[in-house]
Amino acid sequence: MGIPRHGEATRSDNYLLPEHWCFHIYSYQATIELDGAPVLIRPGYASLVPPGVRMVYRYIGPSEHVYFHFKHDVGLRMVEVPVVFDLGDHYESMDIRARQAVGLGASNLTYATSALWTLLWESASLGDDTADNGHPLVNMAIRHIEQRLSGPLSVSQLCSEVGVSYGYLTRLFKVWLGLPVSDYVRRRRADQAEHLLRSTTLPIKTIAKTVGVPDLQQFNRLIHREKGASPRAIRFPGPDTKHSVRNLLPKG
Numbered sequence: 415m416g417i418p419r420h421g422e423a424t425r426s427d428n429y430l431l432p433e434h435w436c437f438h439i440y441s442y443q444a445t446i447e448l449d450g451a452p453v454l455i456r457p458g459y460a461s462l463v464p465p466g467v468r469m470v471y472r473y474i475g476p477s478e479h480v481y482f483h484f485k486h487d488v489g490l491r492m493v494e495v496p497v498v499f500d501l502g503d504h505y506e507s508m509d510i511r512a513r514q515a516v517g518l519g520a521s522n523l524t525y526a527t528s529a530l531w532t533l534l535w536e537s538a539s540l541g542d543d544t545a546d547n548g549h550p551l552v553n554m555a556i557r558h559i560e561q562r563l564s565g566p567l568s569v570s571q572l573c574s575e576v577g578v579s580y581g582y583l584t585r586l587f588k589v590w591l592g593l594p595v596s597d598y599v600r601r602r603r604a605d606q607a608e609h610l611l612r613s614t615t616l617p618i619k620t621i622a623k624t625v626g627v628p629d630l631q632q633f634n635r636l637i638h639r640e641k642g643a644s645p646r647a648i649r650f651p652g653p654d655t656k657h658s659v660r661n662l663l664p665k666g
Contacts (some may be wrong), residue, residue, distance in 0.1 A: 600640060
């Protein structure tokens with residue numbers, strides 16, 4: 415455990431711990447490569463890296479974090495958490511307690527160990543506040559997607575922010591949602607566009623920009639593919655496409 419300061423003598427560090435887990439709380443922005451996969455870290459983020467994963471830190475400038483290296487007993491119940499995650503409003507409290515644990519670690523290892531496991535359990539429960547009933551990594555990715563539907567959205571960048579590889583996140587989406595990440599993004603953009611087409615008078619061009627597809631030809635192809643009709647047909651439905659409210663009313 416410790417509170418080192420990096421990024422001054424050198425702008426990168428390389429680590430590989432064969433038997434220890436690594437728990438870090440960050441107060442800076444940098445990139446960490448986990449077995450070659452780059453992941454962005456920001457102030458207020460934490461990471462929990464399993465043994466045997468090569469970590470390469472690439473710093474922007476002076477960078478200070480709190481870290482703990484630890485082992486766990488084989489047979490303990492495992493709880494899934496992202497490799498890199500945002501502590502959100504919990505950051506300040508967790509950072510203070512982590513620093514206190516480091517400060518007392520030399521004289522009171524029992525206290526430091528207890529504090530570490532408390533921090534780990536808090537990290538594991540962070541997603542419970544907003545999680546759906548799906549996989550926590552899928553839920554995290556969905557939150558990122560929903561926040562960015564109106565702009566460019568790269569699946570590779572999404573994977574970096576969630577802290578997993580492209581292939582792993584794709585497999586999770588297929589298992590939990592039944593479709594790849596890119597297909598999910600297209601569907602959500604089409605769903606939002608359909609809602610705006612039916613419930614607002616916004617110009618189609620504006621709606622296209624709002625859902626992150628400013629090119630009208632590309633937008634038309636998206637809506638045709640996902641909804642089976644053109645944007646104009648959805649806005650002004652004919653007899654074949656209109657969802658008539660009369661079918662929902664009792665006859666009499």
